[in-house]
Amino acid sequence: MRRLRAAAVPYLLILPGGLWLVIFFVIPLIALISLSTQQGDIVDGFTQTFHFANYATAWSNYHQQFLRSLLYGGLATILCIVLAYPMAYWIAFRGGARKSMYLFLILLPFFVSFVLRTVSWQYILGDNGLVLGPLKSAGIFPQGFRVLATGTAVIGGLTYNYLPFMVLPVYVALERIDFRLVEAAQDLYASRAVAFRRVVLPLSLPGLFAGVLLTFVPVAADYVNASLLGGTSNTMVGNIIQDEFLNVQDYPTGSALSFMLMALLLVGMFSYARALGTEEVLEVAAR
Amino acid sequence: MTTLSSTERPPGASGSPAGSGGPARRGRRRLGDRLLFAYTWAVIIWLALPIGVMIAFSFNNPHGRYNFTWTGFTLKWYGPHLFDYPSLTTAIGNSLIVAASATTGAVILGTLVGLALGKYRFRGLGTANLVQFAAIAAPEIVLASSLLSFFVTLRVPLGLPTIIVAHIMFCLSFVAVTVRARVLTLDRSLEEAARDLGAGAWTTFRLVTLPLIFPGVLAGALLAFAISVDDFVVTSFVAGSQQTFPLWIWSATRNGLPPQVDVLGTLIFVGGLLLVSAATLIGRRRPA
Numbered sequence: 001m002r003r004l005r006a007a008a009v010p011y012l013l014i015l016p017g018g019l020w021l022v023i024f025f026v027i028p029l030i031a032l033i034s035l036s037t038q039q040g041d042i043v044d045g046f047t048q049t050f051h052f053a054n055y056a057t058a059w060s061n062y063h064q065q066f067l068r069s070l071l072y073g074g075l076a077t078i079l080c081i082v083l084a085y086p087m088a089y090w091i092a093f094r095g096g097a098r099k100s101m102y103l104f105l106i107l108l109p110f111f112v113s114f115v116l117r118t119v120s121w122q123y124i125l126g127d128n129g130l131v132l133g134p135l136k137s138a139g140i141f142p143q144g145f146r147v148l149a150t151g152t153a154v155i156g157g158l159t160y161n162y163l164p165f166m167v168l169p170v171y172v173a174l175e176r177i178d179f180r181l182v183e184a185a186q187d188l189y190a191s192r193a194v195a196f197r198r199v200v201l202p203l204s205l206p207g208l209f210a211g212v213l214l215t216f217v218p219v220a221a222d223y224v225n226a227s228l229l230g231g232t233s234n235t236m237v238g239n240i241i242q243d244e245f246l247n248v249q250d251y252p253t254g255s256a257l258s259f260m261l262m263a264l265l266l267v268g269m270f271s272y273a274r275a276l277g278t279e280e281v282l283e284v285a286a287r
Numbered sequence: 288m289t290t291l292s293s294t295e296r297p298p299g300a301s302g303s304p305a306g307s308g309g310p311a312r313r314g315r316r317r318l319g320d321r322l323l324f325a326y327t328w329a330v331i332i333w334l335a336l337p338i339g340v341m342i343a344f345s346f347n348n349p350h351g352r353y354n355f356t357w358t359g360f361t362l363k364w365y366g367p368h369l370f371d372y373p374s375l376t377t378a379i380g381n382s383l384i385v386a387a388s389a390t391t392g393a394v395i396l397g398t399l400v401g402l403a404l405g406k407y408r409f410r411g412l413g414t415a416n417l418v419q420f421a422a423i424a425a426p427e428i429v430l431a432s433s434l435l436s437f438f439v440t441l442r443v444p445l446g447l448p449t450i451i452v453a454h455i456m457f458c459l460s461f462v463a464v465t466v467r468a469r470v471l472t473l474d475r476s477l478e479e480a481a482r483d484l485g486a487g488a489w490t491t492f493r494l495v496t497l498p499l500i501f502p503g504v505l506a507g508a509l510l511a512f513a514i515s516v517d518d519f520v521v522t523s524f525v526a527g528s529q530q531t532f533p534l535w536i537w538s539a540t541r542n543g544l545p546p547q548v549d550v551l552g553t554l555i556f557v558g559g560l561l562l563v564s565a566a567t568l569i570g571r572r573r574p575a
Binding site: 007009010011013014016017018020021022024025026027028029031032034035083086087089090091094102105106108109110111112113114115116117119120121122123124126129130133160163164213217218220221223224228238241242245246251254255258259261262265269 | 320323324326327330331333334335336337338340341344355356395396397399400402403404406407409411415418419421422424425426427428429430431432433434435436437439440452453455456459460463513516517519520523524532533536537540544548552555556559560563
C-alpha cells in the first residue's frame with residue numbers, strides 16, 4: 001500500500017500542471033487542426049467538411065509571405081550569428097570578473113516591453129526621425145531616402161529583438177571550453193587561426209546550434225517587427241495569420257496557415273538537428 | 288613531430304598563449320583583443336539605444352500626442368499627468384492583474400511539475416518532457432491561434448480570464464524548467480536525514496526541500512512575471528475587447544504614442560532592474 005502510494009507521487013505532482021498543458025495547449029492544437037479543414041463564416045458558424053482545399057488556397061494566396069518569412073528568418077539568424085559570436089567569444093575568454101556584468105547588459109532590452117522597444121526603433125529609423133532627419137538636412141542622404149517600411153528595417157528589428165537568444169547559448173558553450181585545449185593546440189604548432197578553427201569552433205557548435213533554433217523559429221513566426229517597421233509591402237506569414245484571425249475572422253484560412261507554419265518549422269528543426277547532429281559535427285570537424 | 292615535448296621546442300615558436308611568439312605576435316593579439324572589446328561594446332550600445340531613446344523621451348515636452356521630436360525637458364509626466372489616459376491606466380492595471388495571477392498559477396503548477404521531472408524517474412517522463420519542450424519551442428503565433436480556435440469552438444467569451452489561463456499555460460513550462468534545474472542539484476542525503484530524524488513527508492518538504500529549491504522557484508516566478516507582463520502575441524489573440532499595456536501601445540502606434548507610455552516603460556525598466564538585483568542578492572545568500 002505504502003509502495004503504491006510512493007509510486008503515485010510523481011504522477012500526483014505532475015497532474016495539475018500536466019492537465020493544464022493538455023487542456024490549454026494540446027487540445028487547442030487539435031482544435032486548430034480541426035478548424036483548418038472547416039467551412040463557413042463567423043456569423044453562421046463553421047462546420048467540419050474536411051475541406052483540405054483550404055490548404056491549397058491558403059498556399060496559393062500567401063506563399064509569397066511564407067517564403068518571405070523564411071528569407072527574413074534566415075537572414076536575421078545569420079546576422080545574429082555574426083553579431084553574437086565575436087562578442088560571446090570575447091566575454092567568455094576575456095570577460096574576466098566582469099562576465100556577468102556583460103551578460104546582464106545584453107539582457108537589458110528584456111526589461112523593456114517588446115512592442116515598446118520595436119516602436120522605439122520606428123522613431124529612431126523614421127523618415128525624418130532621430131537618425132535620418134539630421135543626416136538629410138545635412139545633405140548626406142537625399143530627401144526621398146528611407147529605411148522605415150523596407151525589408152532592411154524588418155530584418156534589423158528582428159536581429160535586434162532576438163540577438164540575446166543567440167549570444168547566451170553561444171556564450172555558455174564557449175565558456176565551458178577548457179582553454180588548456182587551445183594552449184595544447186598552439187603548443188603543437190597550430191596558429192591562432194587553426195587553433196580556433198579546429199578546437200574552439202567545433203566545441204562551440206552545440207551552442208551555435210541551440211542559438212539557431214532559439215532565434216530562427218520565433219523570428220520566422222514574428223509579425224510585430226514586420227507590422228511596425230515594414231510598412232504594408234513587407235508582410236510576413238504571421239501578419240496574414242493575425243489578420244485572418246483578428247480582422248477578417250476567416251478562421252479556417254488562418255488555422256491552415258498557422259498549422260502549415262508550425263509543421264514547416266518543426267520539420268525544419270528536426271531535419272536540421274538530424275543533418276547537424278552535434279556528434280557528427282564534431283566528427284567532421286575533427287578530421 | 289607529435290612526440291616533441293615542450294622542452295625540445297625551438298625558442299620563440301610557442302609558449303603559454305599570453306606570451307606566445309615574439310613581440311609582433313603579441314602585438315597582433317592585443318590588437319585583436321582590443322578590436323573585440325570595442326565590438327562588444329558597440330553591440331551593447333546598439334542594444335541599449337532604444338532604451339535610451341525611451342528614457343529620454345519620457346522627459347520630453349511635446350505638443351499633443353506626437354512624441355517624435357525633442358521639444359524641451361519636463362518632469363510633468365512623472366506626476367498626476369501620468370494618468371491622463373484612463374484607458375492606458377486600465378491597461379496597466381490589467382497587465383499587473385494578469386501577471387500576478389498568471390505568476391501565482393504558473394509557480395504553483397510549475398513547481399510541482401519541476402519537482403516531478405527532477406526528482407523521480409517514472410513511466411511517461413519522456414512524454415511529459417516532450418509536451419513541455421513543445422510548449423516552449425512552438426512559435427507564439429501558433430499557441431495564440433490554437434487558443435483562439437479552441438475558445439471560439441467552445442464559445443468561451445474572451446476577456447481577462449482567458450488571458451490569465453493562456454498566460455499560466457506558457458509560463459508554467461518556464462517555471463518547471465527552472466525548478467527542475469534546481470532540483471537536480473539537490474543533495475538527496477539532506478532529505479533522507481530529515482526522514483531519519485523522524486520528519487514526515489510534508490515536514491521534510493516544508494523544512495528541507497522547499498528552502499533548498501527556493502532560489503529556483505523565485506527565478507521561475509520572476510521569469511514568469513516578466514514573460515506575462517510583456518506578452519503581446521498570445522494576449523492580443525485571446526483578449527477580446529480587453530487591453531493590457533503592450534496591447535495599448537500597439538493600438539496607439541497609429542495615433543502617436545504619448546509620453547506617458549515612455550514614462551511607464553521607464554518605470555517598468557527601473558522596477559525590473561531593482562527586482563532582479565534584489566533576487567540576485569537573495570540567491571547569493573542561499574548558495575547552491
